[in-house]
Amino acid sequence: MSSDLLPAIAAFARVAHHSSFTKAAAELGVSPSALSQTMRSLETRLGVCLLDRTTRRVGVTEIGQRFLLDAQPGLATIAAAIDGVNESRDKPVGLLRLNLSRTASDILVVPHLVAFLEAFPDITLEMSCDNAMIDLVAGGFDAGIRLGENLAQDVVAVPLGGQHRIATVAAPRYLKGLKGLTAPQTPEDLKSHRCLNARLAGGIYRWEFSQEGRDFDIEVDGPLLTNDGDILMAAVRGGAGIACTFEALVADDLAAGKLVPLLQDWWPTFPGFYLYYPSRAHTPRKLRVFIEFMQSRLNA
Numbered sequence: 554m555s556s557d558l559l560p561a562i563a564a565f566a567r568v569a570h571h572s573s574f575t576k577a578a579a580e581l582g583v584s585p586s587a588l589s590q591t592m593r594s595l596e597t598r599l600g601v602c603l604l605d606r607t608t609r610r611v612g613v614t615e616i617g618q619r620f621l622l623d624a625q626p627g628l629a630t631i632a633a634a635i636d637g638v639n640e641s642r643d644k645p646v647g648l649l650r651l652n653l654s655r656t657a658s659d660i661l662v663v664p665h666l667v668a669f670l671e672a673f674p675d676i677t678l679e680m681s682c683d684n685a686m687i688d689l690v691a692g693g694f695d696a697g698i699r700l701g702e703n704l705a706q707d708v709v710a711v712p713l714g715g716q717h718r719i720a721t722v723a724a725p726r727y728l729k730g731l732k733g734l735t736a737p738q739t740p741e742d743l744k745s746h747r748c749l750n751a752r753l754a755g756g757i758y759r760w761e762f763s764q765e766g767r768d769f770d771i772e773v774d775g776p777l778l779t780n781d782g783d784i785l786m787a788a789v790r791g792g793a794g795i796a797c798t799f800e801a802l803v804a805d806d807l808a809a810g811k812l813v814p815l816l817q818d819w820w821p822t823f824p825g826f827y828l829y830y831p832s833r834a835h836t837p838r839k840l841r842v843f844i845e846f847m848q849s850r851l852n853a
Contacts, residue, residue, distance in 0.1 A: 559631075561595040562624050564588060565603060569613045569621050570692055629690060633835070645842045646675040652689065653698035655682045655782050657826050660801045661698065661714050665850045672846065676839050684780060685754040689831055695840050696830040700823070709836075710827040711844055714851045717825045719761055720800040722812040726792030737795070740771055740819055747794030748775035749785055760797045763821035 567577040574585040574592075581588065596603050603617035613621065635647070653662070658680060670678065681694070689697055704710055721737075727747070728736055737743050740762045750773065751758045757778065759770040775794050779785055782802070789796035790811060800820070806812040828844060830836070 558595065558598060561591050561598075563628055564591055565595060565617075566621060566624065566628055566693065568592060568604065568611060569617070572610050572612065574611060625691065628693075632693075644675050645673055645839045647837070647839050648677045648679060649696075649837075649839045649843060650679045650681070650694045651696055651698065651843075652681045652683055652687055652692060652694045654684050654700075656799060656802070657698040658682050659782070660717075660799060661826055661847065661851065665847065668850070669843070669846055673839075673842060676842075678843075689829075695837060696828055696843075698826055698828050701825065701827045702823070704827060704829050707832055708829040709832050710829045711848075712824070713826050713828050713847055715825055716822050718800040718820045718822050719797060720803055720807075720817075720820055721760070721795060721797050721815045722789060722803055722807065723795045723815055724790055724792040724812055725810070727789075727794060728813060730792065736813075737815055740769075740816060743771065743773050743795065746773075746775075748773035749777045749788050749794045749796045750775055750779075751782070751785055751797075752778055752780040758797070761821050762816070762819040764819050768821060 564577065564581060567580055568574060568588065571577045571580070574588050578585040578588040583591075592604060599620075601616050601620075602614050603620060605612040605614055651662075662680065666678075670676075681692075686699065687694075687697075689695075698713065701710065701712070721743075723736075734745060737746060740760070743760070748760075757772075759772050761768070761770045763769075777785070777788050777793060779788075782798070785796055786798065786802070788794065789798075790806065795815065800807075803812050807814055828847070830840065
């Protein structure tokens with residue numbers, strides 16, 4: 554095989570990952586039309602059809618999936634070789650790709666993002682926010698950040714940020730507008746209120762509570778269901794109903810009186826978030842410095 558096919562194969566892996574020429578082209582820094590032509594040239598050279606193209610999305614053919622599966626280890630080896638070269642430099646350098654939930658991003662990374670970028674100007678940090686669990690290797694990511702309960706057993710996991718609590722909150726406007734109701738005194742009272750729900754990768758979130766060592770969850774109903782945390786918080790701040798969210802995300806609102814804590818005696822505590830990455834003998838320096846930086850900031 555001619556070595557000039559390698560860039561095209563790497564580009565094919567990104568198109569397959571995004572199922573989109575536009576998104577893959579943006580990541581690679583080329584135009585969608587140029588990337589499309591690269592893919593057609595690759596298919597011509599290989600003599601097979603790798604992609605199914607429609608007006609709405611790009612899919613991978615069966616033979617394309619087999620080809621990608623066979624090519625991924627080689628691409629990973631090349632990436633590791635590049636990391637090895639970068640390790641020899643005086644400063645950490647290169648593209649650090651993280652896959653994390655939006656909540657983990659807001660709580661852990663965003664408050665320290667500018668400081669990290671200023672401390673390590675030769676590292677390009679790519680953050681892909683996704684509530685679904687993905688295969689880090691197949692997606693080309695160096696690491697992910699998720700709740701510990703969601704992690705597979707065969708990864709290296711580093712705790713970040715310590716314990717967290719799940720808070721139940723509402724805006725003063727919602728509580729003042731109650732007709733014939735009072736603020737909930739027990740979790741069961743929520744069934745009579747307008748509750749704003751979140752859809753997670755595993756389904757609709759069941760609100761979790763804990764008291765006197767007993768953990769339990771309940772199903773609630775309400776006028777809103779969303780998989781976007783910003784939409785959920787905008788609705789609760791506007792007085793649309795009661796929401797269940799991370800205490801860290803609403804700490805400022807609670808301190809300012811913009812939100813009111815409810816059912817505090819039942820707020821559950823859990824271990825929190827972990828940065829995780831595939832188990833391997835060599836951890837890239839760019840990832841090591843990110844872990845050390847975040848631990849120093851979060852444990853300060």
